[in-house]
Amino acid sequence: SQQGEEDPQALSIQEGENATMNCSYKTSINNLQWYRQNSGRGLVHLILIRSNEREKHSGRLRVTLDTSKKSSSLLITASRAADTASYFCASNSGGGADGLTFGKGTHLIIQP
Amino acid sequence: KAGVTQTPRYLIKTRGQQVTLSCSPISGHRSVSWYQQTPGQGLQFLFEYFSETQRNKGNFPGRFSGRQFSNSRSEMNVSTLELGDSALYLCASSLYGQGNGYTFGSGTRLTVV
Numbered sequence: 747s748q749q750g751e752e753d754p755q756a757l758s759i760q761e762g763e764n765a766t767m768n769c770s771y772k773t774s775i776n777n778l779q780w781y782r783q784n785s786g787r788g789l790v791h792l793i794l795i796r797s798n799e800r801e802k803h804s805g806r807l808r809v810t811l812d813t814s815k816k817s818s819s820l821l822i823t824a825s826r827a828a829d830t831a832s833y834f835c836a837s838n839s840g841g842g843a844d845g846l847t848f849g850k851g852t853h854l855i856i857q858p
Numbered sequence: 859k860a861g862v863t864q865t866p867r868y869l870i871k872t873r874g875q876q877v878t879l880s881c882s883p884i885s886g887h888r889s890v891s892w893y894q895q896t897p898g899q900g901l902q903f904l905f906e907y908f909s910e911t912q913r914n915k916g917n918f919p920g921r922f923s924g925r926q927f928s929n930s931r932s933e934m935n936v937s938t939l940e941l942g943d944s945a946l947y948l949c950a951s952s953l954y955g956q957g958n959g960y961t962f963g964s965g966t967r968l969t970v971v
Contacts, residue, residue: 779959786895786946788862788962834901838958845891845903845914846960 751849752835758855765822767852769835770815778811779836779846780820789834792820822854830856860885862951862963870969876937879966881949883930889913889955890932892924895946895965904947907932908955939970 753768771778777796781789795802795811795818802809808821822829832853836846863882871877883890892904903916907926924934930951936943946967950960 777958781962786965786967788948788964789950789960791959791961794959836901845893845906845916847903848893848901850900 752833752852754852755850756853756855758857759825760857761825761827763825765825765829765854765856767820767833767854769818769820769849771818771835771837771847771849772816773837773839775813775837775839777838778809778818779838780807780809780818781834781836781848783832783834783851784830792833825854825856827856827858830854862949862961864947864949864963864966866966867964868967868969870971871939873939873941873970875939876935877939877968878933878935879947879949879968881932881934881951881963883932883949883951884961887951887953887961888930889952890926890930891950891952891955891960892932892934893948893950894918895948896942896944901948904934906955913955936968941970944968944970 751770779794780792783789793804793809795809806823811818832851834848834851836848865880889908891906893901895901905924906914910926921937926932946965948965949963952960
């Protein structure tokens with residue numbers, strides 16, 4: 747079953763704008779990961795943030811984690827048309843038990 | 859470095875049949891996980907194999923099974939197919955697994971008619 751929820755479910759912005767997606771999860775985690783999926787193909791790992799980290803950057807991506815609120819956010823700055831995809835957060839409760847628990851995803855559309 | 863290879867890419871099966879999907883992980887990766895993706899349930903964890911042993915299993919019926927070979931290649935099998943098994947099946951490989959970053963294959967899209 748899905749543990750997390752992404753918000754919003756869909757987001758449409760203009761190229762060059764910033765996109766922010768939020769994710770909530772239910773149980774304590776070891777780490778939280780963000781993945782991108784293009785048109786129902788495989789997932790691409792974007793970034794992993796550990797439970798003792800609050801913020802992480804990778805290129806145009808910025809991820810925050812608030813374990814007290816059981817939430818995370820993904821910010822994509824200076825969006826490009828190629829960023830159009832679905833974005834999923836995936837939580838790991840530690841030890842790999844039950845694998846990764848994915849949220850339902852945010853579908854991001856970048857308008858040229 | 860070659861990525862994760864899943865075969866076949868597409869498959870159409872009839873209800874009641876069985877199917878076997880294959881996954882070749884990145885060379886050197888010992889952990890292979892399988893996920894099912896459907897529009898209704900989203901991405902759900904099926905099982906994880908590490909060094910030929912099933913290490914974790916998701917909440918799926920016994921019709922779903924898998925195995926891992928000594929070269930880390932993995933197969934998953936679904937017996938007595940049901941219409942609801944229609945989904946994109948994704949394989950993910952990792953050096954050690956245990957919930958760290960994974961590399962996913964492009965998936966096998968299974969349609970049960």
